[in-house]
Structure formats: C-alpha cells, structure tokens
Amino acid sequence: MTDQHLDSDRFPAVARGEASWTPAESAHLDGCAECRLEWKLVGAAGTLAGPGSAGIDAPRVAAAVLRRLISEPARPKRQWSRRAGLVLALGAAAVLAIAVLLPRQGPPLVPAAAAITVLHELDDLTPAELEAVLETIPPPAEEALHVEAAPLGELSVPDLERMLRAME
Numbered sequence: 001m002t003d004q005h006l007d008s009d010r011f012p013a014v015a016r017g018e019a020s021w022t023p024a025e026s027a028h029l030d031g032c033a034e035c036r037l038e039w040k041l042v043g044a045a046g047t048l049a050g051p052g053s054a055g056i057d058a059p060r061v062a063a064a065v066l067r068r069l070i071s072e073p074a075r076p077k078r079q080w081s082r083r084a085g086l087v088l089a090l091g092a093a094a095v096l097a098i099a100v101l102l103p104r105q106g107p108p109l110v111p112a113a114a115a116i117t118v119l120h121e122l123d124d125l126t127p128a129e130l131e132a133v134l135e136t137i138p139p140p141a142e143e144a145l146h147v148e149a150a151p152l153g154e155l156s157v158p159d160l161e162r163m164l165r166a167m168e
Helices: 010-016 023-031 033-048 058-071 082-101 127-136 157-167
Strands: none
C-alpha cells in the first residue's frame, strides 16, 4: 500500500464499464480502505441512474421538492445536541454525587466553658430587667419543656408567654 490514492476521475468510467482496473490498481483497492470506500460510493451512485429509475420524471420531482421546501418553514436549529445534553446531565449528576457523598465539615465544636461570654451591656441592668432578658433567652434543647406534650396546668408563666409569642 502506498501513500498515493487511485485517480478519482477513473472511478465513474470503471463503474460504467468503459475502463477496467489494472492489476496494480486492483491490488491498491484491496489494501486501501479510503479508495475502497470511494469505489463503493461511486458504485452506489451508478445504481441510481439504473433501469429502476427510468420512470422517474426528474423535473416533476424537482418541482415537488421546491414546493415542499417553500411551503414548510425550516425547523429551528437545535442549540444543544444530544451529546451536549448528556454531558451536561452527567456533570450535574457527578456534582450532586460529590455533594452528597463527601463528608461535611461543620463549625468546630467549642467546649461549653469557652462558649460562656461576658455581656458588658447587661452590667447596668436591674435584677428585674435581667430576669426579663433571661426569659427571652430560650433554654438549651435538653432542658426545654416541650409545651405541646405538657399539660396546661404544668406550664409556668414564662412558658405560657413563650408559647403565645411563638404562636404570633
């Protein structure tokens, strides 16, 4: 097999039977996939003009094709191909999988002793004002009284007030 391909101008003549392949050209066709494909294409095109197509009125067919092209508007070109959509879907699935499967890093846990801070703004308040501020601070979750489960008689005044504020 050489780097040279067969002369494309000879293909139609050989297909019509007006010429024939030389032994060197036949050997090249056996070894060259590109020339073999071109030869099959020319051979297929030769069958279009064969005896089966003798009854086709070419001007009438051409006029019908033109009428159809004029009457039917061109379909808008799709901006996304199926392959692009598939790649986009796979990328989104990969991002979702990474977000779900990777362990999340929450805020660092702070020891209870370090969480206590001094609020200097409360220094000048009276004991009654401090009690009012203390009532607005919710208790820790483990100490919180679940109002929904407790009987109404067991609720204290601050619990009732907190429940009313939550309902508003």
